Amino acid sequence: MSTSILEDIFLKRSQQKKKTSPLNYKERLFVLTADKISYYDYDIEKGKRKGLKGSVDIDKIKCVETVVPEENCHSDKMFPFQIVYDEGPLYIFAKTADIRKQWIHKLKEVVRNNKDLAQKFHPCFWVDGQWLCCHQEVKQALGCRVIESKNVCRRISRKPLPPTPKEDEACVRQEKASRPLPPQPTPSPAPPPSSEKTVTAMYDYTPMNPQDLPLTNGEEYTILEMSDTNWWKARDRHGQEGYIPSNYVVEAGNELEKYEWFCKNMNRSQAENLLKKENKEGAYLVRDSSKAGKYTVSVFSKATGEAGGNCRHYNICTTQDGQFYLAEKHCFGTIPELIHYHQHNSAGMVSRLRHVAALEERHAPSTAGLGYGVWEIDPRHLTFLRELGNGQFGVVKHGKWQGKHDVAIKMIKEGSMSEDDFIEEAKVMMKLRHPHLVQLYGVSTKQRPIYIVTEFLSNGCLLSYLRETLKRPQPIQLLEMCKDVSEGMAYLESQQYIHRDLAARNCLVDDYGTIKVTDFGLSRYVLDDEYTSSAGTKFPVRWSPPEVLLYCKFSSKSDIWAFGVLMWEIYTLGKMPFERFNNTEIIDKLLSGYRLYRPQQANEKVYRIMQDCWREKAEDRPTFEVLVSYIQDLLYELQEDNSEIQTSWRFPEIL
Known part of the structure; x- marks a missing residue:
């Protein structure tokens, strides 16, 4: 085991891999060695290191810099710094400026010989799908501030004829004289809640009450007030004012959401179903990739030699200077420019992009309530x-x-x-x-x-969907279902909500096969004693961990256990957990260490996630945030194992 160079307890910010990912902060024990920087769960009371939560290899680090703190931030977030690597920035908050300075100095020392050190960095945070400093919306975008070098003399001294000592002294004096003053910390350019900004409507919206303002898809609106997260006060071009659902608009500019070919939150299986239904040569769409922060072009072609045609999925890659490409010879400053080019040139793909996949109806997202301030329904x-x-x-x-x-x-x-x-x-x-x-x-x-x-979700309950509707699903499709549930539960976890009755029967399925969690928290209001007693048949014993069965102790970690059982339901296409045992037998077996068997469709890595959810001690189970990361990585890996082909360097990367 490598010797520890530095150890300290820091606040760590979640990496927010998607706009929908929950943003939260956790105290972690960080340990720096010559090979890795690792972070662990930590029991402060006992002063004991617990489970490993993540790590970054030293040779993958591209940049270590400070971050400008956000306006009006809490005192424990005054001294942030960032470690930038392939996945993006890891944001860490030190307790004092001196501790931050010590860690940055030591980290820069251990990474100084890395091959891919960055020349630029982002001085502000990545929040809700954009950089606060430069407003770029690609997480891997090139930094907007040059990293200042403090090693001018050392680089000069590497010339074939080394300078004399006098020349060295002159160099030092010259460097001190010419060295610019350090930049003044600038406040985050993110607009305050009351500032005006321009947005574009992504969907039509018909007012549901007199306070609302109608929206027309494609029209621009001025935001006047954002005090309510879900409902913003806006003004249209005619001067009319009212409240609009915040998830119906995006900031005006070059966002992907405004293009008809972009299908937000669509996964691989859903894309294939839509394209095969379209059944047109060159039908295509662009969607979020399972790799966080990336996008995928999905294309249908009948020229693949397979009966009925087939779909190909191409990663949109990024160069070091932030250019986008499918074929490396053809790079573009924006994704819309890339799509426009490939509408006329296949450039190595199975087909050029001929037809935008036509959704029968581009479903507007759900609003929080049926109008601003409306919760009582007549x-x-x-x-x-x-x-x-x-x-x-x-x-x-x-x-x-x-x-x-x-x-x-x-x-x-x-x-x-x-x-x-x-x-x-x-x-x-x-x-x-x-x-x-x-x-x-x-x-x-x-x-x-x-x-x-x-x-209302048209495909009904997930349990019935698994048993009656789903026919011969692919492993990727099953894992995508698990990912949907884990992301919804990670959001609940970030809001300190406990579900208490998570199971396939309490999830619903929409038109496109997206899974949504329902009835969260409702079990708290049940008056039926049978439902809350382990002796009764209505108590969800089959989804409950030991601490609930023994002490009725509910927490987000009891939801984690239930999620493991829900994964098992998905991979068995709706079988009853512990189907051969009654409630009393289940409790005895669980307490003696017995667990559900590995479903036939679940590989060892998927089953290992289930087993992590079923650890006997609640504190040893992962969080939903960690589970989302596990599943995203496994989903990407599964896609690579299933069908990814790396072709010649000049051709697109096929998933």
């Missing part, structure tokens, strides 16, 4: 269409709000829920918004039974 505005199922709280029906918006309506049977407590909590729950959570729109409490109104 039952007269609800129309019931058909019954979807019968759950713990009562009947769930598909319905319409105001005759045109699809919603799901839970009709809460009296006596099943602590209603007053839930109604207060619902106001908070409505503000939770994530692409992999079922959106709560509001509640109807003026009558009995009360209604809970949520987003």
Whole structure:
């Protein structure tokens, strides 16, 4: 084991691999050796190092620099610095300026002989899909500030004729005289919540109440107020003002979201289904890659020699100076320029980009509520269409709000829920918004039974989808389902929310096969004693860890255990966990170390993730943030193992 050079406890910021990734901060023990910088979970009370959370090889580090702290930041975030490597920046917060200076000095010393040291860096943070310093939206974009060298004399002294001592002294005096003053720390250019900025609408929006402002796809709007995360006050070009859903707009500029060929949050399986349905030579789309911060071009062709045609997936690569390419000979400053070129030239791809894959309907994302400030829904505005199922709280029906918006309506049977407590909590729950959570729109409490109104997902519950709809899925498709759930749960974890009843039956599937978690936190309001007692059949024993079975101790780590069981459900296409045992037998077996077997479709690496979720001690289980990272890496690796071919240097990289 390498000798430790430095050790210290720092605050670490999550790497925010996507715009949707939760941004959070964790205390970690950092250990620097000659080979790696590693960070560990740490028990402060016992002064004991725990599980390894991550590491960076020294020879992969490209840059070590300070970071300008964000405006009005907390005192524990005043001294940030960054370690830049292939994955992007690792942000660390030291407790004092002296400690930061010591670490930066030592890190620069150990990386000084690295081959790919950067010449430029980003002095401000990467936040929500852009650099705060230069507003570039590519994480691997070249830095915007030159790294100042302090080794001028040493470089001069390497010339064939070394200078005399007098010349050395003159060089030092000259360097001191000409050395520029260090740059003054500049505040983050991110606009304050009340500042005006211009955005472009990505979807049409019809106002749901008098306070709202209509949106037209492609039109520009001025943002006047951003005090509510989900609803911004805006003004249109005619001077009309009102509230708009913040996830319906993007900042005006060169964003990918405004192009019809870009399909945000679409995975590989969904892209293939869409392209094969299109069934046109050269049909294509651009989507987020499973590799964080990268994009993929997916193309359909009938010229592959395979019956019915096939899809090819090409990574959009980046040069050292931030240029984009599919074929290395053809580099472009922006992705739209790259796409325009390949619409006319295949340049090594299976086909040129002929037809944008036509979504039947570009689904607008869910809004947090049915209008700004609306959480109480008038039952007269609800129309019931058909019954979807019968759950713990009562009947769930598909319905319409105001005759045109699809919603799901839970009709809460009296006596099943602590209603007053839930109604207060619902106001908070409505503000939770994530692409992999079922959106709560509001509640109807003026009558009995009360209604809970949520987003409607056409493919129903994941458990039924696995058992009845999914036919011969590929391993990548199953892992993508796990990734969807893990990202939704990572967001809940970042908001300090505990689900308590995570299982396939409590996830839903939309038109495109995207998985969303539902009913998070509802089990807290159950009044049925059977549901909360391990002796009763309704208690989710099969998804519960030892600390819940023994002490009813719920935490995000008990959700982690349940997620492992949910992964098992996915990989067995909906089998009942521990199907041969009753509840009492399950508890005895779990406490004696017995775990669910490896499903046939799960390889050893996938099963190892499940096993990590089922560690006996809660503190030994990973967080959802870590699980998302595991699954993303495994998904990319699985795609490489499955079909990636590295062709000649001048041709595109095929996934």
